[in-house]
Amino acid sequence: MAKQNRRTQSRNKTRSSAKSTARPGASRGTARKKLVRKERRPLPKKRAVSLAASALVEARNSDIHGRGVYAIAPIKKGTRVLEYLGERISHGEADARYEKKGDDDGHTFLFIASNRTVIDAGVDGNDARFINHSCAPNCETVIENSRVFIDAIRNIKPGEELGYDYQLTWESTDDPAELALYACRCGAKKCRGTMLDKEPTDKKDEKKKAKKKAKKR
Numbered sequence: 156m157a158k159q160n161r162r163t164q165s166r167n168k169t170r171s172s173a174k175s176t177a178r179p180g181a182s183r184g185t186a187r188k189k190l191v192r193k194e195r196r197p198l199p200k201k202r203a204v205s206l207a208a209s210a211l212v213e214a215r216n217s218d219i220h221g222r223g224v225y226a227i228a229p230i231k232k233g234t235r236v237l238e239y240l241g242e243r244i245s246h247g248e249a250d251a252r253y254e255k256k257g258d259d260d261g262h263t264f265l266f267i268a269s270n271r272t273v274i275d276a277g278v279d280g281n282d283a284r285f286i287n288h289s290c291a292p293n294c295e296t297v298i299e300n301s302r303v304f305i306d307a308i309r310n311i312k313p314g315e316e317l318g319y320d321y322q323l324t325w326e327s328t329d330d331p332a333e334l335a336l337y338a339c340r341c342g343a344k345k346c347r348g349t350m351l352d353k354e355p356t357d358k359k360d361e362k363k364k365a366k367k368k369a370k371k372r
Contacts, residue, residue, distance in 0.1 A: 214282040222285040230311040237283040239303035241276030249273040269301040289318025291343035
C-alpha cells in the first residue's frame with residue numbers, strides 16, 4: 156500500500172501524508188493505511204518557528220481535489236509558509252487507529268515526522284493538511300527536529316494553489332487496485348498520473364544492496 160510520510164517516509168508498504176476528505180494516507184505494508192511523504196532537501200539552517208496559520212494563504216475548494224490551499228499574497232521562493240500540525244502519536248497508535256477504518260479510502264492525514272512520531276492532522280490539524288499533491292510542485296516539505304514545515308521552492312503568485320510532491324512509498328507487491336486510489340489529477344504538463352513515488356521501495360533496496368556488493372568486489 157502507499158504510505159504517507161509518515162506525505163511524504165513510512166513504515167508499512169506504502170505511506171503518505173493525507174488530506175481532508177479525499178487525501179491519501181500511509182501505513183505498514185499496504186497502500187491502504189498510511190502514506191509517506193519524503194523530505195525533499197537537506198535540512199535548512201532556519202529557526203523552527205511554529206506557523207499554525209499564515210496571512211499568505213487560505214484554504215478553499217480545489218479543482219484538483221477536495222479542499223486546497225491558495226496564495227492570497229505573493230510568496231517568495233524560500234518562504235516558510237506553514238507547519239504541518241496535528242496530534243503527535245506513535246507509529247503503533249497510527250497503525251491501530253487507521254486499521255479500524257477498514258479499506259483504504261485515501262482519507263487520512265498522517266505524516267511521518269520521525270522514527271517515533273507520526274502527525275495525525277485529522278486531529279487538531281491546520282490548513283497544511285489540505286495542500287494537494289503536485290507533479291510540478293511550488294512547495295516542498297522539510298523536517299526539522301521531528302517537525303514538518305512547508306517551504307516555497309519558487310515564487311508563487313496570488314491565486315496559485317500550493318502543492319508539493321507526496322512521493323508516497325509503495326512496494327511492487329502491493330495490490331494494483333489499492334495503488335490506483337492514489338491517482339494524480341494535478342493537471343501538470345508532465346503529470347506522472349500518480350501520487351506514488353516513481354520506484355517501489357523494495358526495488359530501491361535491491362539496487363542499494365547490489366551497489367554495496369559491487370563495491371566489496
